[in-house]
Each structure stands twice: as C-alpha cells, then as structure tokens.
Amino acid sequence: MKSGSNLERLLESGQFSVTAEAGPPKGTSSKVVQRKGELLKLCCDALNVTDNQTAIVRMSSLSGCVLLKEMGVEPVLQMVVRDRNRLALQSDILGAAALGIRNVLCLSGDHQKFGNHPTAKGVYDIDSIQFIQMVKNMRDEHKFLNGEDISGDVPFFIGAAANPFADPFEFRVIRLAKKVAAGADFIQTQGVFDMPKFIEWMKMVRDRGLDEKTHILAGLIPIKSVGMARYMRNNVSGLSVPKEIVDRMADAREPKEEGVKICLESIEQLKEVDGIHGIHIMAVAWEDIVSRIVEEAGLMPRPVV
Amino acid sequence: MIIAEMKPIEEILDMIRSYQRILIVGCKGCVAVCSTGGPKEVSVLGSLLRIARKKEGRDIVIDEESLDRQCEPEFVDLAGDKVADADAVLSLACGAGVQMFAERFQDKVVLPGCNTTFLGVTEELGVWSERCAGCGNCILDKTAGLCPIARCSKQLLNGPCGGSMNGKCEISKDVDCVWQLIIDRLTRLNRLEMLEEIFPVKDWSPAGHGGPRKMVREDLKT
Amino acid sequence: MKEFEPKIIAFCCQYCAYAAADLAGSMRLKYAPNIRIVLVPCTGRIDVIHILRAVENGADGVLVAGCLEGGCHFVEGNFKAKNRVRYVKNLLGRIGIEEERVEMFNLSSAEGPRFAEIANEMTERIKTLGPSPLRRENSTEENI
Structure with missing residues (x-):
C-alpha cells in the first residue's frame, strides 16, 4: 500500500469505486462541510475537497479535508498549482500528511481570470504533471524537489485529472500517459456527457495499457435544469455537452428527474467500459442527489475492504 | 521588440497637473516602431496636452524631442539643454528608457507616458502580440x-x-x-x-x- | 451680441469633395461661409496630428471629406481617414472637447449640392455646440 487510504484499498482490490465532490464554503462555517460530509459519507468512498474552485476564494481545501476526516469521512485533498509555488505546495503536502490526509489530487487549476479575484498574480511555478512527480518523489524517495531528505513518511495516494473532451483529442491520451508516468495512481475525468467520444478515448487508453497502470474514475455531473445544460454546452471550456442532452432536458416535464435519468444511464454505460474503475460525481450545489444516484445505480451499500 | 502603449490621457494630464513647462521625449527605437513613442506620437501627445490645458485655461509650454534610443546614456545626454528648460520630462520610451532618463538627470522629475506591455512582434499594421517573456x-x-x-x-x-x-x-x-x-x-x-x-x-x-x-x-x- | 460664426476647417480630397465644392460654386449654390477648405491629395493623407492642430489653433469644427466608400483613388485612403477620425474623436472626447466637432463625410465629385448640404449641416451643428472650448475659456480670438 502506498498510502493505506480507503480509496486506494478499494481500487486495488478491484472494487468499482465512488467519489464525489464536497466544495468548501465562501466563509468560515465548518457546518457547511460537515453537512456535505453527512450527506455523502454513506454513498461515497472518498470526498474531494476542492481548492479555490474556478478561482473563487473559499475555505482552504486542507481545512475542509480535516473537517471531513474528523467525522470519519475520507477526504481527497485537491491542490492547484495556480496559487502556490513549489515551497508552499511541498509544505502543504507535509502538513496534510501530518494531519492524516492520504489522498491528493494534483491539478493546474482554472485560470484566475475566471474567478472573483481576476487581477491576481497567477503562480504556476510548476505544472500539474511536475507536481504529481514531485509528490511521488516525496512519497517514494523521501526527497524534496531540491533533493534534500524529508524526515518522516509522506503516504499519499496520488490523483490527477484527465479531460478527454479538450483539444487536441489525439494528444489527450499522451497527456494521460505523461501523468501516469509522473506517478498518478488514480485519475478523475472531466464530466462525461459525450459517451461515444469517451469510449473512443478509453480505447486509446487501453491500447497504451494505461488502464492497468492507473485507476480511472469517470466524472459525472448531474444536470439540474436545461439552463445548466445550455450553460455547460456553450460557456464551459473543456466540457462537451451534446445537443441531445440539452434537448432531453428542454423537453423534460420534470428536468431534475431527467437529469438523474441521464446520469444513471451514463453510469450503466460506464460500468460496461473496460478499464473504468469507478465514478466521480460532481454535483455542484446539488449534493443531496448523490445518494439517490448511487443507490439507484445499484452501487449501495459501499463495500468495506 | 518592446511593445508599449500610451497611458490613458486622463492619467497623463493628472501626472503633469502641477507643471508649466514640459519636455516630451520620444524614442526612435522599439516604441517608435510600434507607433507609441516615436516623433509622430510625441507631436500628437504635445498637441493633445496643449488643447487640454488651454481648455482648462492653464497655460503650458511643451517642448518636443525624440532621441535615437533612450536606453543608452550617450543619446539621453543629448537632450540636456532642453531638459534644463523644463519643469518635468514626460518620456514616451519603454520603462528602461524612462529610468535611464531619470538616472542621467538626477534632479529632474521624469514621468512615464507609456505602459510597457510586452516583448512581441507585429502581426500586421496596428496589431502586436507577445512572444517572449525574457525568462533568461x-x-x-x-x-x-x-x-x-x-x-x-x-x-x-x-x-x-x-x-x-x-x-x-x-x-x-x-x-x-x-x-x-x-x-x-x-x-x-x-x-x-x-x-x-x-x-x-x-x-x-x-x-x-x-x-x-x-x-x-x-x-x-x- | 454678435451671432457666433464658427470657423470650420474642411480637409477635402482633390478627387471628390474639392471638386464637389468647385461644382457647388459653378452651380452658384449658396452655403455657409464658415468653411475653410484645405486641399489634400486624398483623405488618407490626413493624420491625427493635422486634425489636432486645427483644433489646437482654434477651429470650432473640423470636417474630413473623402470619396464614397469603395471609390477612393488610392483604394483605401478614405477608410484610413475614417479610422483616424474615430481615433481623434475618442481622444478629444476624453479631454472634454465635444466629439461632434470632428466629422468624416463621404461624397463624389458630382455632388455639388451635397457639398453645400454638408457645409450647412456642419455649420449648424457647430453653432448649436457653440465656440470651441479653447476659444471660450481665454478668448484669444485674434490669434486664430
């Protein structure tokens, strides 16, 4: 075991895993995190705590993780290289290890231009792939980036993101291969709506044998309304929402039910895709739907390993 | 080349508010090529400032000069006589030029008329874009x-x-x-x-x- | 008090506006006498500085009259002028000089009556705006 985390144990034992996103609040209330933890703890194996998601300042990911851990929920610490240089990243990794956090997701982060402090100076000292490599080195070699020794263990299950829907499509699998080579133990993908494209990408992933070197969790975003579907289709870079999905939402008598149905259909299809080891549900501001989706997808109760 | 753009005219007017005699100094290097701080732009800015101040009813005397390069002391020193007659110098060079000017004329107020934006290329007339970050x-x-x-x-x-x-x-x-x-x-x-x-x-x-x-x-x- | 008579500088392209002004004269058309014509080989020759100098030296209005779009003898001189006029209008607006004091017009050499119309139109516009703020503030009329 690299980290001994619940997520690692489940994935290594071949269980189809479920993770979800629990974004911290734009404020100091620990209750917000705890409420999300309560909602999601029985239906998920680990919860991602986002790191200033979409470049909007929120409670720090690390404190959100600690709040979850205190209530017995396993967190995944999301970290972006947008806001921290190599010193800050490494010190936060040490701190997270000391606080008992065992999963980390290494990300570039949305550009600061999108957030609520668009005039901020972006850091981008190292990129997400270099970050993965750095954490792996800290864990496996007990070395800082500069080669100095680290005292104590840095037991992390290292995650990375993959977006099969961004361009250039042919290069996406090469980029995944680089992340795997850098040390990504698990991958959480961008929300999947365009199933044919995702299946095509997964074939390329298998052709390179990457599915055997890392655990791929397919991302899912439950859609609440046709407005949300349209917004994601037209405004969110790196997301591919086919017109049929928007049409289905537009024609639905009860859009939320249709959203759940679309999500469940996707899970059924994803279960059949070779090399998919789980799902990652990003129900932004709709966390209470997750348990129902997991239940109706036949993924309850969550296994204990 | 170094690309720069003229500061908003409101900002320049505010900067020179308390001065009566201004020397506007252009540079015939990069900023002239990107049509921001060459002799032509010096005369345009001079005229604009005179109009603005005349409208306010506050006289201003503007002298104009353009040097071959403002980033080299030998060229900057050539402006010495005109600098002596001015209350303040408004430089249309890049940030390097402005500083060289200030360095050579220690007792003179030197003001920047441009914002130095990036190292770039001319894509077409009137369009420039960044190419180099000077990362060393x-x-x-x-x-x-x-x-x-x-x-x-x-x-x-x-x-x-x-x-x-x-x-x-x-x-x-x-x-x-x-x-x-x-x-x-x-x-x-x-x-x-x-x-x-x-x-x-x-x-x-x-x-x-x-x-x-x-x-x-x-x-x-x- | 004497009625305000604006001074308007008209940069006229030799191929169109200048010829149209000539024609207006031959046709004995009456138009406002406030227009001072400056002959230019093409409105593309007009630079930002020329317009600014006119304003600086006390013109109450400046008009740039070039060929109809698509009819420039130098293909795109009048489009260049159009962009420059727009640029100057913006600059002047920001230092508190009414943008309407500067305008671009397009006409052909056959349009004598149109030239007279433009002259009257621009004169009326400037009369409504009043004298240039540069003249109002310290009335150095004799310098103009």
Whole structure:
C-alpha cells in the first residue's frame, strides 16, 4: 500500500469505486462541510475537497479535508498549482500528511481570470504533471524537489485529472500517459456527457495499457435544469455537452428527474467500459442527489475492504 | 521588440497637473516602431496636452524631442539643454528608457507616458502580440519554436491543460492555445514524440526571481 | 451680441469633395461661409496630428471629406481617414472637447449640392455646440 487510504484499498482490490465532490464554503462555517460530509459519507468512498474552485476564494481545501476526516469521512485533498509555488505546495503536502490526509489530487487549476479575484498574480511555478512527480518523489524517495531528505513518511495516494473532451483529442491520451508516468495512481475525468467520444478515448487508453497502470474514475455531473445544460454546452471550456442532452432536458416535464435519468444511464454505460474503475460525481450545489444516484445505480451499500 | 502603449490621457494630464513647462521625449527605437513613442506620437501627445490645458485655461509650454534610443546614456545626454528648460520630462520610451532618463538627470522629475506591455512582434499594421517573456533560459528548441512561458496563460511546460478547445485558450476565444500550435507544428515536423517526455521543473532564477538581472561582457568593457 | 460664426476647417480630397465644392460654386449654390477648405491629395493623407492642430489653433469644427466608400483613388485612403477620425474623436472626447466637432463625410465629385448640404449641416451643428472650448475659456480670438 502506498498510502493505506480507503480509496486506494478499494481500487486495488478491484472494487468499482465512488467519489464525489464536497466544495468548501465562501466563509468560515465548518457546518457547511460537515453537512456535505453527512450527506455523502454513506454513498461515497472518498470526498474531494476542492481548492479555490474556478478561482473563487473559499475555505482552504486542507481545512475542509480535516473537517471531513474528523467525522470519519475520507477526504481527497485537491491542490492547484495556480496559487502556490513549489515551497508552499511541498509544505502543504507535509502538513496534510501530518494531519492524516492520504489522498491528493494534483491539478493546474482554472485560470484566475475566471474567478472573483481576476487581477491576481497567477503562480504556476510548476505544472500539474511536475507536481504529481514531485509528490511521488516525496512519497517514494523521501526527497524534496531540491533533493534534500524529508524526515518522516509522506503516504499519499496520488490523483490527477484527465479531460478527454479538450483539444487536441489525439494528444489527450499522451497527456494521460505523461501523468501516469509522473506517478498518478488514480485519475478523475472531466464530466462525461459525450459517451461515444469517451469510449473512443478509453480505447486509446487501453491500447497504451494505461488502464492497468492507473485507476480511472469517470466524472459525472448531474444536470439540474436545461439552463445548466445550455450553460455547460456553450460557456464551459473543456466540457462537451451534446445537443441531445440539452434537448432531453428542454423537453423534460420534470428536468431534475431527467437529469438523474441521464446520469444513471451514463453510469450503466460506464460500468460496461473496460478499464473504468469507478465514478466521480460532481454535483455542484446539488449534493443531496448523490445518494439517490448511487443507490439507484445499484452501487449501495459501499463495500468495506 | 518592446511593445508599449500610451497611458490613458486622463492619467497623463493628472501626472503633469502641477507643471508649466514640459519636455516630451520620444524614442526612435522599439516604441517608435510600434507607433507609441516615436516623433509622430510625441507631436500628437504635445498637441493633445496643449488643447487640454488651454481648455482648462492653464497655460503650458511643451517642448518636443525624440532621441535615437533612450536606453543608452550617450543619446539621453543629448537632450540636456532642453531638459534644463523644463519643469518635468514626460518620456514616451519603454520603462528602461524612462529610468535611464531619470538616472542621467538626477534632479529632474521624469514621468512615464507609456505602459510597457510586452516583448512581441507585429502581426500586421496596428496589431502586436507577445512572444517572449525574457525568462533568461530559452527552451524554444524543445517546444517547436513556440514559447509556452510567454504564450500559455498558465505557463505550462507539459501542456495543454484541459481548457484547450478548438485551438483556443480557456481564458479567451481570441487567444490561441500555444500548446495546440506546438503540437500542430511538431506533427508537421514529424517530431510529436518530443512531447512524450516530461518536461522538468523550470529554474526561474534567470527569469528575474533570482533578483534583478545584469549582463557583463568583459571583452567589451572599457 | 454678435451671432457666433464658427470657423470650420474642411480637409477635402482633390478627387471628390474639392471638386464637389468647385461644382457647388459653378452651380452658384449658396452655403455657409464658415468653411475653410484645405486641399489634400486624398483623405488618407490626413493624420491625427493635422486634425489636432486645427483644433489646437482654434477651429470650432473640423470636417474630413473623402470619396464614397469603395471609390477612393488610392483604394483605401478614405477608410484610413475614417479610422483616424474615430481615433481623434475618442481622444478629444476624453479631454472634454465635444466629439461632434470632428466629422468624416463621404461624397463624389458630382455632388455639388451635397457639398453645400454638408457645409450647412456642419455649420449648424457647430453653432448649436457653440465656440470651441479653447476659444471660450481665454478668448484669444485674434490669434486664430
């Protein structure tokens, strides 16, 4: 075991895993995190705590993780290289290890231009792939980036993101291969709506044998309304929402039910895709739907390993 | 070349508010080529300031000068007589030129008329774009001649990120994704395998994070 | 009090506006006498500085009259002028000089009556705006 985390144990034992996103609040209330933890703890194996998601300042990911851990929920610490240089990243990794956090997701982060402090100076000292490599080195070699020794263990299950829907499509699998080579133990993908494209990408992933070197969790975003579907289709870079999905939402008598149905259909299809080891549900501001989706997808109760 | 743009006229007027005699100094180097601080722009700004001050009913005497380069002491010193007659100098050079001016005329108020924006190229008349970040350690040999430090919004060395769509950057549909351009070019050169390697962490110390930079050539020193 | 008579500088392209002004004269058309014509080989020759100098030296209005779009003898001189006029209008607006004091017009050499119309139109416009703020403030009329 690299980290001994619940997520690692489940994935290594071949269980189809479920993770979800629990974004911290734009404020100091620990209750917000705890409420999300309560909602999601029985239906998920680990919860991602986002790191200033979409470049909007929120409670720090690390404190959100600690709040979850205190209530017995396993967190995944999301970290972006947008806001921290190599010193800050490494010190936060040490701190997270000391606080008992065992999963980390290494990300570039949305550009600061999108957030609520668009005039901020972006850091981008190292990129997400270099970050993965750095954490792996800290864990496996007990070395800082500069080669100095680290005292104590840095037991992390290292995650990375993959977006099969961004361009250039042919290069996406090469980029995944680089992340795997850098040390990504698990991958959480961008929300999947365009199933044919995702299946095509997964074939390329298998052709390179990457599915055997890392655990791929397919991302899912439950859609609440046709407005949300349209917004994601037209405004969110790196997301591919086919017109049929928007049409289905537009024609639905009860859009939320249709959203759940679309999500469940996707899970059924994803279960059949070779090399998919789980799902990652990003129900932004709709966390209470997750348990129902997991239940109706036949993924309850969550296994204990 | 160094690209600069004229500061908003309101800001310039505010800067010179308390002065009666102004010397506007242009530079015939980069800022002249990008139509921001050459002799022509000096006369336009001079006229504009005179109009503005005349409208306010407050006289202003404006002298105009353009030097071959404001980043070299020999040229800057040539403006000495005109500088002596002015309350303040408004320089239309890049930031380097403004500072050289201030350095050579220690007792004179020297003001910047331009914002120095980037190192770039002329795409077409009236359009300039950034190409180089002056990071002090060129990697263009490894990135197909296209710089991700200057042209990737996240300065990724192992790009593109997940926000690259239809060849454009996630920050704007008007910004090319340089990693798409790098991949396109390496594909044409049949060298795409170059990107399979993980690009190592960059040493940012020559990029200015190691303190202010200086270059000395002993063989040229007098 | 004497009625305000604006001074308007008209940069006229030799191929169109200048010829049209000539024609207006031959046709004995009456138009406002406030227009001072400056002959230019093409409106593309007009630079930002020329318009600014006119304003600076006390013109109450400046008009640039070039060929009809698509009819420039130098292909795109009148489009260049159009952009420059727009640029100057913006600059002047920001220092508190009414943008309407500067305008671009397009006409052909056959349009004598149109030239007279433009002259009257511009004169009326400037009369409504009043004298240039540069003249109002310290009335250095004799310098103009």
